[in-house]
Amino acid sequence: MRKSVVFNKTYALVLNYSFSLYLGGVVDFKLNYNQMFKKVLIAEDIDTINLGLIDELNKSFDFEIHHAKYCDDAILKCKKAILDNEPYDLLISDLSFMQDHRDCIINSGEELAKAILALQPEIKIIIYSIDDRPQKIKSLLKNPGVNGYICKGRESSKEMISTIKNLQENDTYLSPELVRMLNQEPVYEIQDYDISLLKELSYGHNQDIISENLKAQGIHPSSVSSIEKRINKLKIYFKAKNTVHLISQVKDFGLI
Template sequence: MFKKVLIAEDIDTVNLGLIDELSKVFDFEIQHAKYCDDALLKFKKAMLDNKPFDLLISDLSFIQDHRNCKLHSGEDLSRAILTLQPETKIIIYSIDDRPQKIKSLLKNPGINGYICKGRESSKEMISTIKNLAENDIYLAPDLVHLLNQEPAYEIQDYDISLLKELSHGYSQDDISKNLKAKGINPSSVSSIEKRINKLKIYFKAKNTVHLIAQVKDFGLI
């Protein structure tokens, strides 16, 4: 079982509520931080004291205020912590329930669990922590069902290349030339147009600008 847990969450009520629920079930030490930068400092100090955290629970989004921070999201914090201590287990605790976003996060090495904030999220957190003590990855059954309900279409490297070209403002003709130069196929204008339309449908985007905004929001580019 875990010995020391760090919670990164900028909403006091969520922080205190989660700490209270976990303290009823577990006897591990719990510390928390409202800013990702502060969470990383706590993590570094714990390592120097030879009393490292072995579990991070982090929100994805943090409200920006007057303070100038280097780390702005749970993803930034997770990457920084895994660089320092790769064996740390990480649970993302977020209101974001978009399947594509969750799938993209779970593909990242080091993300061991994902919990959507909601009515039963405290119970799911307790269950996830218990399961992660024995497993590398654990998802609540409801979340597994949600992910399985998604269309079978999977975003491919080709799609990412295409979306990056679009985000740089290139026309379909320019993209065709760029893809041909890189040896990426299919590279014809008609193939590119069909793929863009397919991506618009998949992401429920009204136009190309909306499509780019959507995929950036998902963290795909």
């Protein structure tokens, strides 16, 4: 079924090209190329980055671009777009948002991505962040399941254009440079269970309370002995001397 869709898109492009030549017009490959993404939302709180990114995207694409400085505003825009039957096709979001006088429910790009995917599972998401920690990137690709990740830097504008073009035909895309960085050293495949366990520890709960809470949430294994073994494995992997050190380590990695 997918091959048929790709063929139809290619065939339509050829028809459009021929028709334009017949009329003696100029073929706008930029417009034809990016029919998949028609409406894009950028969540970024720094004006210079926001405006610079919009300017670069306008040079290469013809889609409609909206932006939001706050995660809560991005969610409201997404909800309104869905109600208007004109949903966004792509979300580009930073990870960190500076807190100010305004009280917000959501203050991070990771939480925003989860909230947007809950509203609109088919949307594609690119994280655009200065955070280049392999653990964090690996975690985001798995949960909530972002489609692309770009580290802000000198070549990030080119990477953004390349990533968007590739995501129009692929579900996930990472630049070759980022793939090499992630493969430089083995990245621990942390599970959702580990995240739940680490969060419980960060709340100051002992193993008995953690066991009860995991059972209540339907998370297994939930026995005290299983929890103790898992915590010890995490301590060994993160080279943590104790539980407090473990929580400090995983927070540095951006896992909780």
